[in-house]
Structures are given as structure tokens and as C-alpha cells.
Amino acid sequence: MFATFRLLLLLSFLSLLTSAQSEDQRQILLNLKSTLHNSNSKLFHSWNATNSVCTFLGVTCNSLNSVTEINLSNQTLSGVLPFDSLCKLPSLQKLVFGYNYLNGKVSEDIRNCVKLQYLDLGNNLFSGPFPDISPLKQMQYLFLNKSGFSGTFPWQSLLNMTGLLQLSVGDNPFDLTPFPKEVVSLKNLNWLYLSNCTLGWKLPVGLGNLTELTELEFSDNFLTGDFPAEIVNLRKLWQLEFFNNSFTGKIPTGLRNLTKLELLDGSMNKLEGDLSELKYLTNLVSLQFFENDLSGEIPVEIGEFKRLEALSLYRNRLIGPIPQKVGSWAKFDYIDVSENFLTGTIPPDMCKKGTMSALLVLQNKLSGEIPATYGDCLSLKRFRVSNNSLSGAVPLSIWGLPNVEIIDIEMNQLSGSISSDIKTAKALGSIFARQNRLSGEIPEEISMATSLVIVDLSENQIFGNIPEGIGELKQLGSLHLQSNKLSGSIPESLGSCNSLNDVDLSRNSFSGEIPSSLGSFPALNSLNLSENKLSGEIPKSLAFLRLSLFDLSYNRLTGPIPQALTLEAYNGSLSGNPGLCSVDAINSFPRCPASSGMSKDMRALIICFAVASILLLSCLGVYLQLKRRKEDAEKYGERSLKEETWDVKSFHVLSFSEGEILDSIKQENLIGKGGSGNVYRVTLSNGKELAVKHIWNTDVPARRKNSWSSTPMLGNKHGGGGKSKEFDAEVQALSSIRHVNVVKLFCSITSEDSSLLVYEYLPNGSLWDRLHTSRKMELDWETRYEIAVGAAKGLEYLHHGCEKPVIHRDVKSSNILLDEFLKPRIADFGLAKVIQANVVKDSSTHVIAGTHGYIAPG
Incomplete structure (x- = not known):
């Protein structure tokens, strides 16, 4: 009887305890609900006050109705996770919030989730550092x-997690x-993802002891040394x-033992030697070693x-044939072996299964x-076989x-x-077929x-x-x-x-x-109709185009040259x-x-007006000269550049006019000053930003640099002012160098007195963003430091002709484009001292730079 009473009492106590625990858990989860937002x-x-917590969507409980798991992944959730309350759930073993929009910091309270x-x-939007989680x-x-x-990252925390199986912090x-x-101490790991998390130096000894690994990724870092x-x-x-x-x-001997490998990617490193170790990896689905220094033949x-579904070996030094059966067995996706020295023929059966999306074999032999x-x-989307020695007719159905x-079939000996059939090529955006032996007519169906x-x-x-149907191509931008x-x-x-901006029918x-x-x-930048048999007058409508290239030479044109094409007449665009x-x-x-021109009366009227204007301008010029002498004595001011006549020479297709540039050369746009001129930041009407450097020509008297020119002249057409050495050096360097960075x-x-250089405007951080986004960055952190030092030593294009180049005074850490993680470390390596030295001892590292802050290895 007493024993039964004790049992009932115990059960009652447990029931009350469970009930209290249930209420606590409900409150914690409802608190979580209140802090999160979703659509x-x-x-x-x-999730309400009447339901059991074990019935909440995404919640799992154990046999005692205690919450063990919360899984709310991929639910478009935002907000800050309340770990201070979540970690009070006594049986919590699993938290899954991946693929959401959670933000804020992860608090130290996460250390209390000890189970x-x-x-x-x-895949969230947290910020700040991740806390030490050694207690977990x-x-x-x-x-x-x-x-x-x-x-x-608190790597030391991992030492306590001896049972860790999968780690992903990339x-x-x-x-x-x-x-x-x-x-290296986590011997039970089977999955390790450490890509793109800013790791440097060499891999540690002992990585080969993680023999349970099935997936290992450490790409997009700054790792160096021989591949271990x-x-x-x-x-496994x-x-x-x-x-x-880097x-x-x-490729290490013995890699042949990794016969279970399906995905292998060692691209964008500095590996050398041949591919012979890979011929034993018969289970490969994807093989990629592009942008290395590999040589020898592709193993047959x-x-x-x-x-095998994907093969990418471009930009190496490979020779010999492409194996003729490659891609003919599985649902092959793509091959890219471009920019090698491969010979032989294109394998015929890579699209045997009808799944191939890209054939890229350009720039070989x-x-x-x-x-x-x-x-x-x-299924083919990209067909690129250019710059080879292919011959024979292009299969008609390819079009x-x-x-x-x-x-892309250009630079071959292809015929046909x-x-x-081109009428069915509804997705076709680009045809590159120059330098071949194609014949026949352009089909009317191209308009479809x-x-x-x-x-x-x-x-x-x-x-x-x-x-005639060419006009149906509303997206056509370039026609050559x-x-x-x-x-x-x-x-x-x-x-x-x-949409046309570039037309060449010459x-x-x-x-x-x-x-x-x-x-x-509206967008035409280049028009070349030279060396044809065109006749008649030049349409007056052409005079309103703002072209960087215009050539009607060597035709049979007649009649008066439009006044607006005077410059073209001088530069040979109308000769012949x-x-x-x-x-x-x-x-x-x-x-x-x-x-053919104007009447004599009209000419006389214009002459009268011109004489009167000259007299008026002469009087006005005397007044302005006296007035400006006084102003010049008080302070320096930019003269009105619009008063001059300008000659434009383009090195790229332009989307702006010189008028738009000249209108923006004013004090509020000034971002830098130098000994030879100023640098301006120009925002065009289309929102694009440019940097414009204003350089005085060398033979302009100093007094004229602070005065207005009262007589506009066509610069450099009639023996006008000579350009400065700085101008010539920059134009020569930057118009000839073609490099993404x-x-x-x-x-x-x-003009006669000065010159403007119009650059792309690249703000601080551009180099890192551009390199990182394109995934073509091959610079480890040590090399980037060397580039920074080179910037202090090598801005010699600003001082071409100097026997011992000197540092430009604008070189400073704020003008040197390093990615953000390296900037705080400049002082650690003494870069400031290098800059302060102000003397160049050598120029082994060459740098192209703009005073608007952009550097890259030349």
C-alpha cells in the first residue's frame, strides 16, 4: 500500500515536471518565432500556445517529449537567432537553419548548447566573427x-571535437x-570544405592521415608550395x-591510387609535368586542370x-592529339582544351548521347x-573551333x-x-567567321x-x-x-x-x-565604307554622328563635303x-x-557679320584679358576648355562625346592634383564614371596655363603645341597594353595647349573584386605584397626618360589597390618606409597605375 502511494506520488511529480518543462520549451520556441520573419x-x-511543441513544424522530440531537433532550413527566414534562449532546451542536439537570410552576430550563448x-x-547573412565553441x-x-x-575563425575549438565527421566553413x-x-587531428573527418576562406602558406604535414575523407576542397585560397x-x-x-x-x-606520383575519384579539379595553379598519373582514374566524371603549365600529351x-562528362585542360602546353573516343561513352557535357598546341582532328562522337553543351578547342593546331x-x-550552345588549321566545308546544319x-570558326581554312538553316538558330548571338574561305551569298533567312x-x-x-531583311535584326550591334x-x-x-555601334563594309x-x-x-561609334564603288553625295545625316572611326575613302562620292566633316577631310577619311x-x-x-554652295549675297552677308563679330570680339578680348590678369594674380583657376578646338583619338569604342567630357572638367569634380595637371572624376549622363587627366603641353608658356585662350585653333593640325612626355608615355603604354587588370x-x-586622357574610373578595391569575381586570380598574398612594394618603386611611366626614375608623390597606401584583408598589414611589412624613401633603386616590378587609385602587374 505504501509502495503504491510512493509510486503514484513519483508519477505525479514527474507529470508536473514534464508539464513545466513542456511550458518552458513552448515559450522558448514561441520566442524564436517572434524574432524570425518570413514570407x-x-x-x-x-506554432501556437495550444499545440504540443512536438507537433510544431520543423521540430522533433524524443520519447520524453523533449525537443531534440529544430530544422527550418531554406524557409526565407530573416532576423537574429536567440541563442540565449535556444540553448536552454535541455535535449537539443540538432539545429538546422541553412539557406536562409539570417543576419546579425552569433552570440557567445551558443557555447551553452553543449549537447x-x-x-x-x-548560406546566411551573418556578420562579425564566429565565437569560440570549445564546449561543444x-x-x-x-x-x-x-x-x-x-x-x-576559432580553429582551436576543433581540438575538442574529436568525433567531428563533417566540417564546412568555406x-x-x-x-x-x-x-x-x-x-589534421580530426581523424574521423569524411568531408572537409575549406574553399575561399583566405587560407595561406603551405598545407600542413599530416593531411594525408585523414584517410576517412571522401570529399576534400580547399580551392580559391592563397596556398603555395609543391602539391603535397x-x-x-x-x-576513399x-x-x-x-x-x-599557387x-x-x-601531379604527385601515386595519384593513380585514388581510383574512386569522380571529381578532380586542380585548375589555376602553377603545376607542371605531364598528365600520365591521371590515366588510371577510370571513374572520373569531371577532370579539370586548366591554366597550369602542364605539358606532354593527353593520355589516350x-x-x-x-x-567522363567534362574535360577542361585549356591554357597549358599540351601537345599531340585529343583522344578520339573522348566523351563518346557517357552523357558528355563539354570539352575545353583551348590555347594549347594540340594537333590531329576533332573527336567525332562527343555529342553521341545528345547532351553536349560546349565544344571549345580554339587556338590549337x-x-x-x-x-x-x-x-x-x-543541345550545343557554344561551338568554338577558331584559330586552328581546319579545312573542308562547314556542315550546313551547324548554322x-x-x-x-x-x-566561332574564324582563322581557319574552312569553306562552304x-x-x-540559320532561320532556326533562334538563340544565336554571335558569329565569328573571319579569315576563312567561305563563299556563297548571305541568306535572306539570316533575318530570322x-x-x-x-x-x-x-x-x-x-x-x-x-x-534587305537585315533590318529585322534589332539587337545587332556589330556588323563586319x-x-x-x-x-x-x-x-x-x-x-x-x-542597336548598331560598329559597321565595317569596306x-x-x-x-x-x-x-x-x-x-x-543612336549608338554608332564606327563606320567604315571605304574601298567600294559608292557614289552620290555624302548624306547630310552622317554629319550628326559622333564617331570614333569614320572612313568613306576610295569610293566614287561627289558633291560638297558637309561642314561638320571638316576634320574627317583633313585626316584622310574622305580621300580617294x-x-x-x-x-x-x-x-x-x-x-x-x-x-553648289551658298549665294554671293549670302556670302557677303556672312562676311559682314564675321567682320563685325571680329571687331566686337577684339574689344571684348582686351577687356577680358585685363580682367583675367587681375583674377590670375589673385588665385589660380581652370580656363574654359570649351574655348579650345579639340581633336579626339579613341582606343576603344566610345559611348560619350568630347563635349560631355569638357563640360565636366570643373572644380567640384577634381579628385587629384599633380605637377603637370589635374585629375577629374566624370559622371556621364548614362551613369558611367570616368577618370580624366588634364595635362598641359610642354611648349605652352607658363603664363598661358593660367589664362584664357582667345583664339581657338585646331590642335596639332597646323603645327600647334607639342604634347608633353608624360602624355606620350601614357598613350603609348595604355593604348598598346591589353590586360584585364x-x-x-x-x-x-x-588641343594646342593641353591634352585630356580619358580612363575608366576604378575605385579602391577594384583589383580584388575583378580578379576574385573572374576566378582568374593567381596571386598569393606574398606576391600581392611584392606588387605593393613594386607600386612604390615602379610608377616609372610617370617619369619616362628619367635615367633614375623617382617615386611619384601621389604614391601612398590609400592609392594602392590591395584587397581589404591585406591593407591593414601594409605597415607590418614596412611598405610605408618604402614609400617614404622616395628613391627608386630598381624597377624590376612594373606597375601601370592611375592617380585615381588602380594598380596591376604589367
């Missing part, structure tokens, strides 16, 4: 990748740190990725890999014909592939014609390929007319048909292609008049047209008869 109204529908075995906070000794799965954490902007040695041979001990690996580091040496055994099988490859976006943006059929043997055998008239409908046999519709292009004449004497053109020089604008 799914049904997500928290079951956690599984934590997934990956039971952790087995830790996913923090791509979550916005920064600072120093894609976070941590501080630069050596590859963590703590990881102990990797070959990880025989099915994925190994270490691309975009590893050297050869790779052609027998039954599961391949020969033979294009296999006809690719004309049936309906009509329904999904193809680019056909563009077929009418309405996605075309670029058409380059230049330097072939194409004949006939331009189809030069050096063919085209004839007939230029269709008026071409003027309907209102060196053909076009006849008839130039369509006036060509003057209606003996029937042209000039109202005012221009160069070698004859003066137009009076009847060198500041782009759009054009120069020169």
Missing part, C-alpha cells in the same frame, strides 16, 4: 559555409591565416578540388573513361574537317542549331556557305536569327547582296563584312538595326548611294573621292562651284 504564412501556423551534435548555419565537444557535423562570418571572408593544423604527395593516401576520396591557388611541382586512356555529327547536336549561342548581336564574316569570299566580294547597294533597311564592291538611314543610329569638293579650302579637295584608356582629347 511563408503557413510555416509557423502550428549539439549537428549545427548548420550555412559532442559536435559531429558543423556547417558554417557562405554565411558572412569574418575575422579570425566561402567566408576570414582573416588571412595558415591552413589550420587543428584539422601525401594526398595519395586518401584512397571521390571529390578533390584545389583550384585557384601550388607548384608535378582518358578517351576510354566510361563516365588542329586540322581536318569539322565532323558532320555536330550538325545534329541539338541552324536551335540552342547554339556562339559559332552560310545555309538557310533575331538574337544576333555580332556578325563577323570578314576576309572571306562571300558574294551577292546584303539581304569587310574584304569580301559583296556588291549591290547597301540596303536602306540597315538603318532599322538601331573592301567590297558596293555601289549606289550611301543610305541616309545610316545617320540615324575625286568628285568631292569643299566649300572652304580643305586639304587637297577642290573648292566647290559657287552654285590594367586600367583602360578610352581616348585622348588634345
Whole structure:
């Protein structure tokens, strides 16, 4: 009886305890609900005060109705996680909040979740450092990748997690740190993801002891040294990725033992040697080693890999043939072996399964014909075989592939014609076919390929007319048909292609008049109709175009040269047209008869007005000269650049006029001053930003630099002012260098007295953003430091001709473009002292820079 009473009493106590615990858990979860926000109204529908917490959506309980798991991944949640209350759940073992929009910092309270075995906070928008979680000794799965954490990661915390199975902390902007040695002690790891988290130096000894690993990724870091041979001990690996580091040496002997490998990517390193170790990896699905220094032949055994779907080996020094059976076994996706020295023919069966999306073999020494099988490859999007020695006819059906976006066959010896099948190429955006032996006519059906943006059929043997339907190509931006055998008239409908910015129809046999519709292009930058048989007068509409390249030379044009084309007449763009004449004497053109110009009365009236204007301007000029002498004595001021006549020389296609640049050269746009001129930040009407450097010419008297020019002159056409050495040096360097990381020089604008250099504007951080985004950065942190030192030593383009170049006074840490994690470390390496030294001892590191703050290795 007493025993029964005691039992009932105990059960009652447990019931009360469980009830209290349940209420506590409900309150904690309702608190979590109140702090989170999402667009799914049904997500928290079951989370209310009447339901059991074990029925809440995403919540799991044990047999005692105690919460063990909260899984709310991929629910578009935002807000800050309340770890101070969450970690009071006594049985919590699993928290899953991946793929949301959670923000804020993860508080130190997470250390109280001591029973956690599984934590997934990956793919969120947290900020700040991740806290030390040493107390979480039971952790087995830790996913923090791509979550916005920064600072120093608490690698020491991992030493307590001896049972850790999977670790993923990549894609976070941590501080630069050596590859963590703590990881090597985690012998039970089967998955390790440390890509793109700012790891540097060499891999630690002992990585080969993690023999349970099946997935290992440490790409997009700053790791150096020989690629470690102990990797070959990880025989359970099915994925190994270490691309975009600075590893050297050869592919280690013994890699053949990793026969379970399916995904292997060692691209964008500095590896050398051959690929012979890879011929044993018969289970490979994806093999990528592009942008290295590998040599030798592609092993013929790779052609027998039954599961291979992707092969990328571009930008190496490979020779010999592409294995002819490659890609013919599985659902092959793409091949890219461009920019090597490969010979032989294109393998015929890579699209045998009908799944191939890209064939990229450009810039090799391949020969033979294009296999006809690719004309049936309906999945193909990118067909690029340019710059080889291919011959024979292009398969007609290739022109009509329904999904193809680019056909690039240029610089071969290919023949045949563009077929009418092109009408079904609805996705085709670019045709690059120059320098071949194509013949036949341009089919009328090309007008049905309405996605075309670029058409380059230049330097072939194409004949006939331009189809009248060309005007249907509303997205067409570039049309190059030069050096063919085209004839007939230029269709008026071409003027309907209102996106055109670059037209070259030169060196053909076009006849008839130039369509006036060509003057209606709002974005046209380049028009070349030279060396044809065009006749009639120059349409007046062309005079309103703002072109960086304009050439009508060597045709049969007649009549007066429009006044607005005076400069073109001087620079040879109208030469070779003996029937042209000039109202005012221009160069070698004859003066137009009076009847073709204006009446004598009108000329007399204009002369009267001109004489009166000259007298008035003379008086006004005297007054202004006296007034400005006084102003100049008081302070320095920029003269009105619009008072001068300017000559524009472009090095890239322009989307602006010199007038828009000149209007922006004013004090409020000034961002820097130098001994030879000023630098301005210009914002165009389309929102694009430019940097403009104003340089005084060398033979302009000092007094004129502070005064206005009262007599506009055509700069450098009649023996005007000479440009400065600085101007010549910058133009020579920046107009000839083509590199993604060198500041782009759009054009120069020169007058008698001064010169303007128009650059792209690149703010601080541009170098890191550009390199990092393109995934083509090969600079480890040590090399980047060397570049910084080189910036202090090597801005010699600002002082060309000096026997011992000196540092430009604008060189300082704020003007040196390093990525953000390296900037705070400048002082640690004594860069400030290098800059202060102000003397160049050598210039082994060359740097192209702009005073608006951009550097890159030249």
C-alpha cells in the first residue's frame, strides 16, 4: 500500500515536471518565432500556445517529449537567432537553419548548447566573427559555409571535437591565416570544405592521415608550395578540388591510387609535368586542370573513361592529339582544351548521347574537317573551333542549331556557305567567321536569327547582296563584312538595326548611294565604307554622328563635303573621292562651284557679320584679358576648355562625346592634383564614371596655363603645341597594353595647349573584386605584397626618360589597390618606409597605375 502511494506520488511529480518543462520549451520556441520573419504564412501556423511543441513544424522530440531537433532550413527566414534562449532546451542536439537570410552576430550563448551534435548555419547573412565553441565537444557535423562570418575563425575549438565527421566553413571572408593544423587531428573527418576562406602558406604535414575523407576542397585560397604527395593516401576520396591557388611541382606520383575519384579539379595553379598519373582514374566524371603549365600529351586512356562528362585542360602546353573516343561513352557535357598546341582532328562522337553543351578547342593546331555529327547536336550552345588549321566545308546544319549561342570558326581554312538553316538558330548571338574561305551569298533567312548581336564574316569570299531583311535584326550591334566580294547597294533597311555601334563594309564592291538611314543610329561609334564603288553625295545625316572611326575613302562620292566633316577631310577619311569638293579650302579637295554652295549675297552677308563679330570680339578680348590678369594674380583657376578646338583619338569604342567630357572638367569634380595637371572624376549622363587627366603641353608658356585662350585653333593640325612626355608615355603604354587588370584608356582629347586622357574610373578595391569575381586570380598574398612594394618603386611611366626614375608623390597606401584583408598589414611589412624613401633603386616590378587609385602587374 505504501509502495503504491510512493509510486503514484513519483508519477505525479514527474507529470508536473514534464508539464513545466513542456511550458518552458513552448515559450522558448514561441520566442524564436517572434524574432524570425518570413514570407511563408503557413510555416509557423502550428506554432501556437495550444499545440504540443512536438507537433510544431520543423521540430522533433524524443520519447520524453523533449525537443531534440529544430530544422527550418531554406524557409526565407530573416532576423537574429536567440541563442540565449535556444540553448536552454535541455535535449537539443540538432539545429538546422541553412539557406536562409539570417543576419546579425552569433552570440557567445551558443557555447551553452553543449549537447549539439549537428549545427548548420550555412548560406546566411551573418556578420562579425564566429565565437569560440570549445564546449561543444559532442559536435559531429558543423556547417558554417557562405554565411558572412569574418575575422579570425576559432580553429582551436576543433581540438575538442574529436568525433567531428563533417566540417564546412568555406566561402567566408576570414582573416588571412595558415591552413589550420587543428584539422589534421580530426581523424574521423569524411568531408572537409575549406574553399575561399583566405587560407595561406603551405598545407600542413599530416593531411594525408585523414584517410576517412571522401570529399576534400580547399580551392580559391592563397596556398603555395609543391602539391603535397601525401594526398595519395586518401584512397576513399571521390571529390578533390584545389583550384585557384599557387601550388607548384608535378601531379604527385601515386595519384593513380585514388581510383574512386569522380571529381578532380586542380585548375589555376602553377603545376607542371605531364598528365600520365591521371590515366588510371577510370571513374572520373569531371577532370579539370586548366591554366597550369602542364605539358606532354593527353593520355589516350582518358578517351576510354566510361563516365567522363567534362574535360577542361585549356591554357597549358599540351601537345599531340585529343583522344578520339573522348566523351563518346557517357552523357558528355563539354570539352575545353583551348590555347594549347594540340594537333590531329576533332573527336567525332562527343555529342553521341545528345547532351553536349560546349565544344571549345580554339587556338590549337588542329586540322581536318569539322565532323558532320555536330550538325545534329541539338543541345550545343557554344561551338568554338577558331584559330586552328581546319579545312573542308562547314556542315550546313551547324548554322541552324536551335540552342547554339556562339559559332566561332574564324582563322581557319574552312569553306562552304552560310545555309538557310540559320532561320532556326533562334538563340544565336554571335558569329565569328573571319579569315576563312567561305563563299556563297548571305541568306535572306539570316533575318530570322533575331538574337544576333555580332556578325563577323570578314576576309572571306562571300558574294551577292546584303539581304534587305537585315533590318529585322534589332539587337545587332556589330556588323563586319569587310574584304569580301559583296556588291549591290547597301540596303536602306540597315538603318532599322538601331542597336548598331560598329559597321565595317569596306573592301567590297558596293555601289549606289550611301543610305541616309545610316545617320540615324543612336549608338554608332564606327563606320567604315571605304574601298567600294559608292557614289552620290555624302548624306547630310552622317554629319550628326559622333564617331570614333569614320572612313568613306576610295569610293566614287561627289558633291560638297558637309561642314561638320571638316576634320574627317583633313585626316584622310574622305580621300580617294575625286568628285568631292569643299566649300572652304580643305586639304587637297577642290573648292566647290559657287552654285553648289551658298549665294554671293549670302556670302557677303556672312562676311559682314564675321567682320563685325571680329571687331566686337577684339574689344571684348582686351577687356577680358585685363580682367583675367587681375583674377590670375589673385588665385589660380581652370580656363574654359570649351574655348579650345579639340581633336579626339579613341582606343576603344566610345559611348560619350568630347563635349560631355569638357563640360565636366570643373572644380567640384577634381579628385587629384599633380605637377603637370589635374585629375577629374566624370559622371556621364548614362551613369558611367570616368577618370580624366588634364595635362598641359610642354611648349605652352607658363603664363598661358593660367589664362584664357582667345583664339581657338585646331590642335596639332597646323603645327600647334607639342604634347608633353608624360602624355606620350601614357598613350603609348595604355593604348598598346591589353590586360584585364590594367586600367583602360578610352581616348585622348588634345588641343594646342593641353591634352585630356580619358580612363575608366576604378575605385579602391577594384583589383580584388575583378580578379576574385573572374576566378582568374593567381596571386598569393606574398606576391600581392611584392606588387605593393613594386607600386612604390615602379610608377616609372610617370617619369619616362628619367635615367633614375623617382617615386611619384601621389604614391601612398590609400592609392594602392590591395584587397581589404591585406591593407591593414601594409605597415607590418614596412611598405610605408618604402614609400617614404622616395628613391627608386630598381624597377624590376612594373606597375601601370592611375592617380585615381588602380594598380596591376604589367
